[in-house]
Amino acid sequence: MTDTVEYHRSRYDPPKKKGFMGVPIPVLLASVGFVLVLFGLLVVYLINMQFILKEVRYSDDAVD
Structure with a gap:
């Protein structure tokens, strides 16, 4: 038998x-590292996006 309790x-x-x-x-x-990597990827994506406005030309032939 052992004497340890x-x-x-x-x-x-x-x-x-x-x-x-x-x-x-x-x-x-x-977890913190994973979230930081995801935020880093989001920032890189948003920086590299090109925000170009599309010019829309409307013509109203009924008035002319």
């Missing part, structure tokens, strides 16, 4: 640390 958590024990705001740090960093 296995420790069981009690409901009154303080909660275990889970990282920042309950999210593990690696998951938080991966």
Whole structure:
């Protein structure tokens, strides 16, 4: 038999640390990195877009 006593958590024990705001740090960093990459791609797309106004010429033959 073993002489070590296995420790069981009690409901009154303080909660275990889970990282920042309950999210593990690696998951938080991966999520923030992914969102930053998406925003970067959106900014590059919007910068490279050409906003060209299309000129529309209306003609009213009924008045002439």
